[in-house]
Amino acid sequence: MGYTYEEYKVTADWLLANTEHRPLIAIICGSGLGGLAEILKDQKVFSYSDIPNFPQSTVHGHAGRLVFGTLKGKSCVCMQGRFHLYEGYPIWKRQTKSAGKSANKLLTLSRSVEFSAEHLVTFPIRIFRLLGVETAIVTNAAGGLNENYKVGDIMLIKDHLNMPGFAGNNPLVGPNDERFGLRFPCMSDAYDRDLRKLAKTVARDLGYSDFLKEGVYCVLGGPSFETIAECNMLKRLGADAVGMSTVHEVIVARHCGMRVFGLSLITNKAVMDYNSESKANHEEVLQTGRERASQLEEMISRLVEGIEPNNNNVC
Ligand SMILES: O=P(O)(O)O[C@H]1O[C@H](CO)[C@@H](O)[C@H]1O
Numbered sequence: 070m071g072y073t074y075e076e077y078k079v080t081a082d083w084l085l086a087n088t089e090h091r092p093l094i095a096i097i098c099g100s101g102l103g104g105l106a107e108i109l110k111d112q113k114v115f116s117y118s119d120i121p122n123f124p125q126s127t128v129h130g131h132a133g134r135l136v137f138g139t140l141k142g143k144s145c146v147c148m149q150g151r152f153h154l155y156e157g158y159p160i161w162k163r164q165t166k167s168a169g170k171s172a173n174k175l176l177t178l179s180r181s182v183e184f185s186a187e188h189l190v191t192f193p194i195r196i197f198r199l200l201g202v203e204t205a206i207v208t209n210a211a212g213g214l215n216e217n218y219k220v221g222d223i224m225l226i227k228d229h230l231n232m233p234g235f236a237g238n239n240p241l242v243g244p245n246d247e248r249f250g251l252r253f254p255c256m257s258d259a260y261d262r263d264l265r266k267l268a269k270t271v272a273r274d275l276g277y278s279d280f281l282k283e284g285v286y287c288v289l290g291g292p293s294f295e296t297i298a299e300c301n302m303l304k305r306l307g308a309d310a311v312g313m314s315t316v317h318e319v320i321v322a323r324h325c326g327m328r329v330f331g332l333s334l335i336t337n338k339a340v341m342d343y344n345s346e347s348k349a350n351h352e353e354v355l356q357t358g359r360e361r362a363s364q365l366e367e368m369i370s371r372l373v374e375g376i377e378p379n380n381n382n383v384c
């Protein structure tokens with residue numbers, strides 16, 4: 070990773086000095102799902118552009134605000150806008166001497182979008198860890214590959230396929246800082262089984278079982294949507310849904326000992342058939358998010374209500 074522990078601390082300490090909230094749960098909102106942040110009470114809101122070193126959101130449907138507040142009495146922080154590889158943010162970067170030495174220099178650079186390549190896709194996750202966050206709830210909009218999935222289904226993520234990772238693009242590339250986590254973190258338990266079980270109970274109680282699924286999320290680099298051949302290949306490889314985010318955040322969150330719960334809103338059906346007239350598009354993605362917003366808000370609220378403190382187990 071490109072930043073030193075001390076540089077991450079500059080941002081975390083700035084946030085701790087500017088809010089009284091001490092969140093234990095972080096919620097990352099996917100495309101068009103930023104409304105989730107609105108359910109937090111006693112809000113303290115920061116625009117990303119006002120937070121030292123924070124990357125800037127560039128994608129429609131990602132507002133670029135960090136919202137602190139309480140949900141069902143629990144202190145939370147919510148990212149209204151995440152960062153994607155295709156925005157030009159690196160997933161890892163070589164640690165240069167200057168990056169390692171001068172937090173002040175970084176602070177200056179971060180004020181300009183020209184230096185966006187200085188930021189990492191997963192930068193906020195380690196900030197959350199330094200704020201004391203124990204559990205990450207990661208949401209995304211995804212294309213459904215599984216033929217049983219319908220638009221509007223909510224898929225609990227039980228596992229992932231890290232396609233950029235196969236080519237060496239893993240957010241943990243570079244020197245490992247043991248203060249964050251192990252050199253070789255385990256990923257076979259990335260998506261917490263107890264939280265998935267809780268989510269299934271919550272969904273059943275809310276009457277959502279008809280549109281609740283559980284499956285494997287596959288990340289690609291984007292920004293182009295998949296070809297028909299790519300969709301068919303991903304399905305054969307065992308993916309149920311495809312998107313351009315989440316996995317890097319999950320890897321970094323697990324590395325630093327957070328418990329992770331992930332869900333995908335199936336916003337569109339991946340095009341698998343050469344006779345189909347369907348075309349994936351971002352407007353449909355955002356529209357499906359708007360249509361499922363209230364159910365997602367209800368589900369996340371109940372889930373947060375049921376979350377017990379983390380025992381910080383990493384293998
Ligand atoms: O993964 P999130 O941020 O929800 O967004 C998804 O939706 C966008 C495409 O419409 C891509 O950014 C894809 O990753």
Ligand SMILES: Nc1nc2[nH]cnc2c(=O)[nH]1
Nearest residue numbers: 210211212311312313354
């Ligand atoms: N890669 C990818 N990302 C998405 N995000 C929402 N839908 C899709 C999709 O079909 N493909």
